[in-house]
Amino acid sequence: xxxxxxxxxxxxxxxxxxxxxxxxxxxxxxxxxxxxxxxxxxxxxxxxxxxxxxxxxxxxxxxxxxxxxxxxxxxxxxxxxxxxxxxxxxxxxxxxxxxxxxxxxxxxxxxxxxxxxxxxxxxxxxxxxxxxxxxxxxxxxxxxxxxxxxxxxxxxxxxxxxxxxxxxxxxxxxxxxxxxxxxxxxxxxxxxxxxxxxxxxxxxxxxxxxxxxxxxxxxxxxxxxxxxxxxxxxxxxxxxxxxxxxxxxxxxxxxxxxxxxxxxxxxxxxxxxxxxxxxxxxxxxxxxxxxxxxxxxxxxxxxxxxxxxxxxxxxxxxxxxxxxxxxxxxxxxxxxxxxxxxxxxxxxxxxxxxxxxxxxxxxxxxxxxxxxxxxxxxxxxxxxxxxxxxx
Numbered sequence: 001x002x003x004x005x006x007x008x009x010x011x012x013x014x015x016x017x018x019x020x021x022x023x024x025x026x027x028x029x030x031x032x033x034x035x036x037x038x039x040x041x042x043x044x045x046x047x048x049x050x051x052x053x054x055x056x057x058x059x060x061x062x063x064x065x066x067x068x069x070x071x072x073x074x075x076x077x078x079x080x081x082x083x084x085x086x087x088x089x090x091x092x093x094x095x096x097x098x099x100x101x102x103x104x105x106x107x108x109x110x111x112x113x114x115x116x117x118x119x120x121x122x123x124x125x126x127x128x129x130x131x132x133x134x135x136x137x138x139x140x141x142x143x144x145x146x147x148x149x150x151x152x153x154x155x156x157x158x159x160x161x162x163x164x165x166x167x168x169x170x171x172x173x174x175x176x177x178x179x180x181x182x183x184x185x186x187x188x189x190x191x192x193x194x195x196x197x198x199x200x201x202x203x204x205x206x207x208x209x210x211x212x213x214x215x216x217x218x219x220x221x222x223x224x225x226x227x228x229x230x231x232x233x234x235x236x237x238x239x240x241x242x243x244x245x246x247x248x249x250x251x252x253x254x255x256x257x258x259x260x261x262x263x264x265x266x267x268x269x270x271x272x273x274x275x276x277x278x279x280x281x282x283x284x285x286x287x288x289x290x291x292x293x294x295x296x297x298x299x300x301x302x303x304x305x306x307x308x309x310x311x312x313x314x315x316x317x318x319x320x321x322x323x324x325x326x327x328x329x330x331x332x333x334x335x336x337x338x339x340x341x342x343x344x345x346x347x348x349x350x351x352x353x354x355x356x357x358x359x360x361x362x363x364x365x366x367x368x369x370x371x372x373x374x375x376x377x378x379x380x381x382x383x384x385x386x387x388x389x390x391x
Contacts, residue, residue, distance in 0.1 A: 012202045015043040016178070018372055019197050019206040021185050021220065022213035023049060025161060026350040028168040029083075029365020030210045030372075035175035037373060042204055043177055044197065044218075045382050046184040050162040051144040054289075055214045055327050057161050058233045059273045061358040062253045062265060062357035064101045064154040068114025069356055070335060071121035075379035077155075079152055079363035084159070087167055088361075095164045099248060099267075101156025104134065104141055105257030112257075113161055117150045127152040131351075140251055144312050145259040151333045152233045157253055158267060161358050168362070183372075185213070188220045188347075195346050210348045210368050215289035217351040223390045224337060226352045227286040228329045230293060232301050235274035235322040242315040246275050255280075262308050279305045289327060296323045328355040336360075338367055338384040348372050349386055 001305050020031045023045035031043040047053050049341030063079070067073035084095035103111035119126040130149035135142040138150070173179055180202075188209055189196040197204040213220055215228035238246050245251065251268030258264065287293070296302070302320060310318035331337055331352030348371050349365050357364075367384075370377045 001071065013205055014042060014178075014202055015205045016040045017206060018042070018208045018210060019044065019195065019204045020212065021188060021197060022216070023165070023169060023179070023181070023201060024054050024212065024214050025165060025355060025361030026364045027210065027212035028165045028172070028361045030212060030368040031177050031352070031365075032168040032175070033083075033369035034210075034372065035172040037369065038176070039373065041172075041177050042180065042206070043169070044183045044185060044199070044204065046182070048181050049179070050166040052162070052324065054262070055329065056165050056243045056358060058324070058326060058359070059160065060158045060267065060270075060276060061161050062101060062255075062267065063098070063157045063159045063359045064153055064253075065094050065354070066115045066122065066124045066126055066151070068103065068111055068118055068255070070383055071118040072121035072380060072383055073360060074118060074124060074335040076360045076363035076367070078157075079366055079378060080360055081155070083362040083366065084164060087171060090171070091167055093161070093163065093167065095167065096157060096159050098157040099252045101153045101253040101255070103151040103153070103255050104140065106145060106147055106259070107149055109257040110150060111255045111263070112151055116151065119151070119153070124153065124155065127154065135346040138251070140246065141256065141313070141334070142312055143314050148259075157198045157211065158248075158270075159359055164361065168365070181236045185216075190346050192345065194326040202315065208346055208348065208372055210350070210372060212350040212368070214351060215329050217329060217349065219289070221341070221347075221349060223341065223388065224330050224351070225332050226337070228289050228327050229285070229328050230287045231277070231278075231328050231355065232296060232323050233326050234278060234302075234305060234320040234333060235276050236309060236316050236318070237269075237274055237321050239315050244315050246316065251275070255340045255342060257314060258308065264308055264312055275316060277305070277309055277316070279308055279370035287327070288328075290353065292327065294325050296325065327354070330354045336364070336384045337386040338364055339371060339386050341386045341390055342390070343387065
């Protein structure tokens with residue numbers, strides 16, 4: 001109840017079986033997969049669908065199947081590929097472009113060793129490139145470390161965050177989901193028999209909540225060990241005298257550990273976007289997402305990345321042509337939290353992907369759905385269990 005003009009006004013209550021809080025990559029996928037199963041589901045986001053104010057934006061994101069972060073992520077990436085391929089056939093759009101993803105570094109570096117380990121564990125047929133083979137095929141990587149080698153994941157490439165999110169919400173709505181964009185959630189309350197999701201004007205009641213609010217997860221569920229961080233995104237152009245090609249066909253998705261330990265990631269230019277390059281640990285201190293600094297500061301934000309880009313790729317102009325702020329949300333072990341915190345049957349959570357999450361969005365949405373409806377998950381997700389940090 002709230003008071004207006006000296007009288008009590010009863011807030012509207014909307015009920016459903018499941019309410020999804022946050023319609024970015026994970027939440028929109030969960031909304032879609034739940035609706036496809038005929039679940040009475042409601043989705044809420046504080047902004048519009050496919051917005052650029054959280055973590056699921058930036059035109060493109062790397063898509064990898066052989067994931068150096070954990071071998072178990074290969075099944076999640078492949079489930080995303082399966083679901084997005086089917087959705088693309090339905091709507092006549094491309095949600096994953098499999099141009100390959102290249103991991104480059106010294107033989108014992110994390111990109112090379114981690115990708116090799118993940119590929120071996122998941123049975124992924126990657127191509128191992130010696131230094132000479134790497135330079136002959138991708139001369140852009142010739143200039144920095146003379147002992148660098150490569151591992152090419154042919155199933156990797158790009159996915160498209162805004163496009164994919166909008167398609168997932170569209171599919172969810174067509175399957176019967178109710179969608180409430182522009183609706184800020186003030187709290188998620190666990191009550192007898194379910195949850196209450198409170199907004200300034202409406203209360204959503206359900207038996208379960210799927211909370212996938214990205215950088216806002218730790219504000220809505222303060223018990224989770226998650227910390228959001230400001231991380232700008234950058235785009236570049238070749239130098240005017242460049243002789244190498246940086247088109248997507250010649251310069252695919254990559255993760256590159258330089259000889260001094262710095263790590264770059266990115267891909268070439270394509271239809272509607274420039275060369276995209278980021279620094280592996282390039283971000284500022286942890287932040288409150290409601291107070292995010294949305295300015296780009298040349299000396300603070302750009303200089304360190306520009307130095308790394310100029311060193312690694314001398315034919316790329318190190319001054320970016322575009323930059324926008326983004327956020328990632330870190331977990332203590334840089335791995336997702338997907339599941340029921342403390343085993344609570346009223347709550348399912350997804351977040352903490354630590355900057356490597358969007359490629360897994362559809363697959364995570366399927367996992368959230370399977371957990372919510374009591375199905376067997378399609379893969380072993382013990383390494384994602386939110387309770388692993390409990391004392």
